[in-house]
Amino acid sequence: MSTSVPTPNTSTPMAPSEATTATDAYTAAQAAQDAQAKHATRSFKIWRGDQGKGEFVEYKQDVVEGMVVLDAVHEIQATQANDLAVRWNCKAGKCGSCSAEINGMPKLMCMTRLSDLDAEKPVTIEPMRAFPHVRDLVTDVSWNFRVKKNIQKFTPRKPDAPDGTWRMQQMDSDRVQEFRKCIECFLCQDVCHVLRDHGKHEEFIGPRFLVYTAALEMHPLDTGDRVPELRKEHGIGYCNITKCCTKVCPEHITITDNAIIPLKERVVDEFFDPIGKLVKIYSRRKKT
Amino acid sequence: MALVEYQTVEHDVLVIGAGGAGLRAAIEAAANGVSVGLVCKSLLGKAHTVMAEGGMAAAMGNVDDRDNWRVHFADTMRGGQYINNWRMAELHAKEAPDRVKELEAWGALFDRTPDGRILQRNFGGHRYPRLAHVGDRTGLELIRTLQDHGIHQGLDVHMEVTVLALLKDGDRIAGAFAYDRERGRFRLFKSKAVVLGTGGVGRAFKITSNSWEYTGDGQSLAYHAGAVLQDMEFVQFHPTGMVWPPSVRGILVTEGVRGEGGVLKNRDGKRFMFENIPENYKAQTADNPEEGWKYTQGDKNSRRPPELLTRDHVARMIVSEVKAGRGSPHGGVFLDIAWIKEKIPNSEEHIKRKLPSMYHQFMQLAGIDITKEPMEIGPTTHYIMGGIRVDGDTQMSNVPGLFACGECGAGLHGANRLGGNSLSDLIVFGKRAGEYAAKFAKEHGGVTVDGSQVETIARDALAPFERESSGEGPYQVQESLQETMQDLVGIVRAQHEMEKALGCIEVLKRRAAQVGVRGNREYNPGWHTALDLKNLLTVSEAIARSALERKESRGGHFRDDYPDKDPEYAKFNLVIRKGPGGEMQLGREPIPPMPDHLKAVIEEMK
Numbered sequence: 001m002s003t004s005v006p007t008p009n010t011s012t013p014m015a016p017s018e019a020t021t022a023t024d025a026y027t028a029a030q031a032a033q034d035a036q037a038k039h040a041t042r043s044f045k046i047w048r049g050d051q052g053k054g055e056f057v058e059y060k061q062d063v064v065e066g067m068v069v070l071d072a073v074h075e076i077q078a079t080q081a082n083d084l085a086v087r088w089n090c091k092a093g094k095c096g097s098c099s100a101e102i103n104g105m106p107k108l109m110c111m112t113r114l115s116d117l118d119a120e121k122p123v124t125i126e127p128m129r130a131f132p133h134v135r136d137l138v139t140d141v142s143w144n145f146r147v148k149k150n151i152q153k154f155t156p157r158k159p160d161a162p163d164g165t166w167r168m169q170q171m172d173s174d175r176v177q178e179f180r181k182c183i184e185c186f187l188c189q190d191v192c193h194v195l196r197d198h199g200k201h202e203e204f205i206g207p208r209f210l211v212y213t214a215a216l217e218m219h220p221l222d223t224g225d226r227v228p229e230l231r232k233e234h235g236i237g238y239c240n241i242t243k244c245c246t247k248v249c250p251e252h253i254t255i256t257d258n259a260i261i262p263l264k265e266r267v268v269d270e271f272f273d274p275i276g277k278l279v280k281i282y283s284r285r286k287k288t
Numbered sequence: 289m290a291l292v293e294y295q296t297v298e299h300d301v302l303v304i305g306a307g308g309a310g311l312r313a314a315i316e317a318a319a320n321g322v323s324v325g326l327v328c329k330s331l332l333g334k335a336h337t338v339m340a341e342g343g344m345a346a347a348m349g350n351v352d353d354r355d356n357w358r359v360h361f362a363d364t365m366r367g368g369q370y371i372n373n374w375r376m377a378e379l380h381a382k383e384a385p386d387r388v389k390e391l392e393a394w395g396a397l398f399d400r401t402p403d404g405r406i407l408q409r410n411f412g413g414h415r416y417p418r419l420a421h422v423g424d425r426t427g428l429e430l431i432r433t434l435q436d437h438g439i440h441q442g443l444d445v446h447m448e449v450t451v452l453a454l455l456k457d458g459d460r461i462a463g464a465f466a467y468d469r470e471r472g473r474f475r476l477f478k479s480k481a482v483v484l485g486t487g488g489v490g491r492a493f494k495i496t497s498n499s500w501e502y503t504g505d506g507q508s509l510a511y512h513a514g515a516v517l518q519d520m521e522f523v524q525f526h527p528t529g530m531v532w533p534p535s536v537r538g539i540l541v542t543e544g545v546r547g548e549g550g551v552l553k554n555r556d557g558k559r560f561m562f563e564n565i566p567e568n569y570k571a572q573t574a575d576n577p578e579e580g581w582k583y584t585q586g587d588k589n590s591r592r593p594p595e596l597l598t599r600d601h602v603a604r605m606i607v608s609e610v611k612a613g614r615g616s617p618h619g620g621v622f623l624d625i626a627w628i629k630e631k632i633p634n635s636e637e638h639i640k641r642k643l644p645s646m647y648h649q650f651m652q653l654a655g656i657d658i659t660k661e662p663m664e665i666g667p668t669t670h671y672i673m674g675g676i677r678v679d680g681d682t683q684m685s686n687v688p689g690l691f692a693c694g695e696c697g698a699g700l701h702g703a704n705r706l707g708g709n710s711l712s713d714l715i716v717f718g719k720r721a722g723e724y725a726a727k728f729a730k731e732h733g734g735v736t737v738d739g740s741q742v743e744t745i746a747r748d749a750l751a752p753f754e755r756e757s758s759g760e761g762p763y764q765v766q767e768s769l770q771e772t773m774q775d776l777v778g779i780v781r782a783q784h785e786m787e788k789a790l791g792c793i794e795v796l797k798r799r800a801a802q803v804g805v806r807g808n809r810e811y812n813p814g815w816h817t818a819l820d821l822k823n824l825l826t827v828s829e830a831i832a833r834s835a836l837e838r839k840e841s842r843g844g845h846f847r848d849d850y851p852d853k854d855p856e857y858a859k860f861n862l863v864i865r866k867g868p869g870g871e872m873q874l875g876r877e878p879i880p881p882m883p884d885h886l887k888a889v890i891e892e893m894k
Contacts, residue, residue, distance in 0.1 A: 066533020083807030
């Protein structure tokens, strides 16, 4: 598109005479568009219940083109089930509150468009399974907050400049900035079989906190050493690189390749001499 | 009736709200050696701050060394149309650089300049590139940095707890009465000082960029506890929200798009922003597209493009295009960043790197590739400049021991906030509120809470359960209120519409008093929505009353029936307090004269 050269303007854009309607023009224009939007009735099977006990309840709901799953849940909540429990905040994929399992896949409800789901089948919506159930679609994710507290905090090196600031190249920040995109939706924790199927919450911090540890360990300014904990208390050895976490990450963080594998390499470098490493690899191969 | 059951928790300082302001206040109070409780309505780290995109304004001069606090001060005052609390604008401009640097010491990783310092970007109303940022997810970086630092400071965090009312001991604040969402049980917080950092009121409007939490809690809690509200008529409508599809309407499109060279066009492809440049900005605004483009690419001799004028002006220009029938197909206008392919090679990669979440958001929610085609955007309710009237230095309200910071406080932004001044507001005044709240707590003895106060609050809170299905559902009342405010107290206002709105609000108050909720107290969103109504109605009434009283147009407040600025109205702030009979009282507080050294700065920067 080309831009036109500005022309002299004589009239004020908001002359009083222009606004005579009771509704503001913007709202009116929106309303006119809404009337043209396509509608359909879709079926939703939503998990309802308390403390792990419950069942799917089916709802029929009128939906409008462009809607995401969370919109449908809100409509159902407003018109059919006022007490339907759902955790959400921003509805823009930025806060990571509305995590759930949609048609069996861990996803953010606010970023899953209905048009991307099979229209012939009911949409199933369940709470995350790796955490204790509270009510309906809400789970108790407090374990994650406890885990984070036990990871050594950021400890910067001395400032580089007399005014207390540091110098860093963008290139050195890029890698950590990828990890810091994390919105803490905990979908990676939910999909991780070590937590989900084996319940190793006491021995393994899960992908989210491996990413968090990687962000600290690779931070250009950080001086801490979290490798001993990684190996022991934080259980990095449990991860066998199935990459499910990377697949479900709504922020597209390359969790396994960029965070977990480099951390595993650090653990190996710090704790095992080359011969020991070979022995370890050999014995692991024999077992499998 | 039977005694209400509740758990009692004591802290020296109670911070309500855990976004940027609340977290920063809690960290500072804890650092000053008092016990701190931090209450958040959601999970920690999910507050509205995560949605801030563009950056935080601080005159560090890393990109343009002509920048300093004086320029930032003058920009903020000009943007606020000179009814700002000048003391706050001064402190903000002076202290923001240190607060930003402090975040880096706590682990924040900002984008860098070629010489390795914190990079700063252009934004509307700021004379020089001033916004420290991380791509377009600066808010996330801010909240995560504060959160990860704060959890090692010994704060007691109360997640998913909602405050129902503030408690008083005589004139003094004494704590808060709240309920936890998960179990639905009551919790009484006793504290010597309370800091409010609860954010804004966007949920009072239908089209908003704000999350469900933004129901005016802090403003309403403070008002009912006897605090004075100020400047409530000044609501900021951000010019660029998504307009299509309907379900995403209002979701924010960062001003950073325009900062990176994005332009606004109408249906005919015309850059209409060139057509009306306000007089007080003419000297510093480009008069042709080429100069504007050069500015966004860092040319120090160019002036900013008109797309980067203040938000109030850009929003009104968009509305006038739509009104004139020159809008885009879905009732907005076009925002085009894809055009920069004419200017730079690899523009697609460049856009994805500079605006990753915008790329993602449009791709995912609207099926639009912003590197190839223009976006459709329109104004969305974004921010309230008004809020709790506080002392500029200490952030204390007129209620002893009650502090407010961030969006729920008032003063810094005057009639219109500049983009990027919100995140810096949070950390500058969050710190100050925390510091002075800790001081207050140390200097004052314990408080006592009168049990009957608590009984009444609890009874009112549980009343919707008694009405159950005989009452109207809370969502319908909320929706009616949102439509009323959007249609009658929106971007363009007029006397008869606002009078009508006040009538509607009276009816809605009666409806709100009759809503019923079903189910039990555990994680019940219907109940929560019913409880939110009181706050939403209180702030809506305050906005409508103030807007009706200000018979002029200034900043975020535009009157169809008084389209010009009136110098008389530059002499005072409108204030609201609760009268003895529970009625809302409106008053005028003269703006104290600006000291000579600040006047000199304004003159110099003209």
